[in-house]
Amino acid sequence: MSQNPGLSVSELTCERDERCLFRSLAFSLNSGEILQITGPNGSGKTTLMRVVAGLSLDFTGEVFWRGQPVADVRPEFHAALLYMGHLLGVKSTMTAEENLRWAMGLHRNDLSREEIWSALEKVKLAGFEDIPCYQLSAGQNRRVALARLFLARQPLWILDEPFTAIDKQGVAELEQLLVDHAKSGGMVMMTTHHEMSLNYDGFHQLVLGGGV
Numbered sequence: 001m002s003q004n005p006g007l008s009v010s011e012l013t014c015e016r017d018e019r020c021l022f023r024s025l026a027f028s029l030n031s032g033e034i035l036q037i038t039g040p041n042g043s044g045k046t047t048l049m050r051v052v053a054g055l056s057l058d059f060t061g062e063v064f065w066r067g068q069p070v071a072d073v074r075p076e077f078h079a080a081l082l083y084m085g086h087l088l089g090v091k092s093t094m095t096a097e098e099n100l101r102w103a104m105g106l107h108r109n110d111l112s113r114e115e116i117w118s119a120l121e122k123v124k125l126a127g128f129e130d131i132p133c134y135q136l137s138a139g140q141n142r143r144v145a146l147a148r149l150f151l152a153r154q155p156l157w158i159l160d161e162p163f164t165a166i167d168k169q170g171v172a173e174l175e176q177l178l179v180d181h182a183k184s185g186g187m188v189m190m191t192t193h194h195e196m197s198l199n200y201d202g203f204h205q206l207v208l209g210g211g212v
């Protein structure tokens with residue numbers, strides 16, 4: 001497995017309402033690795049993901065991308081990052097195909113219709129490509145969002161609870177996709193309350209809420 005320097009953090013400390021969520025946190029995530037952030041409700045998992053992704057600046061410490069402070073290489077960092085938060089970013093009035101074309105627009109303006117339909121087929125949405133998303137179920141909407149992962153070229157994926165509303169088979173397929181991404185040199189930082197069953201050397205866990 002390649003060990004190119006990827007993401008790292010040092011001395012990361014974050015408080016909310018005078019409560020310390022994490023203090024002096026340090027970890028790194030290199031090419032080929034999957035890092036699961038775990039911990040009870042309210043322990044700071046989403047906050048940590050948002051801090052690392054640059055969506056929250058209310059923290060002390062440093063986030064590095066490829067060995068340099070993110071603040072110095074923000075365009076490169078954001079070009080390399082695919083962030084998927086609690087909010088799916090799926091527009092209900094647009095179709096699954098339109099959503100994917102729109103969501104990938106900044107990174108992939110070369111996308112063909114065949115590629116989009118193939119990604120939707122991989123998330124079991126064949127036949128639903130041109131239906132407005134308000135007519136899809138919660139799990140199907142999540143799958144529209146997850147289809148981005150099949151089209152993404154960014155090496156760093158930060159995924160907050162990607163398994164929410166996904167059925168058992170879908171979870172197994174998504175786990176495999178994460179491993180495939182890591183094996184091809186990518187990096188995944190994610191939260192989930194779901195028990196991960198990954199048999200993969202590059203899989204690590206970091207526990208928030210007193211057990212860091």
Ligand SMILES: Nc1ncnc2c1ncn2[C@@H]1O[C@H](COP(=O)(O)OP(=O)(O)OP(=O)(O)O)[C@@H](O)[C@H]1O
Nearest residue numbers: 016017021039040041042043044045046047048191
């Ligand atoms: N913008 C904010 N202002 C004040 N407090 C906040 C803010 N965002 C989060 N918090 C608080 O920080 C704590 C951690 O929230 P966070 O969403 O990071 O937890 P979590 O570990 O992701 O929880 P869950 O497992 O429930 O998703 C919570 O107590 C929350 O109330």
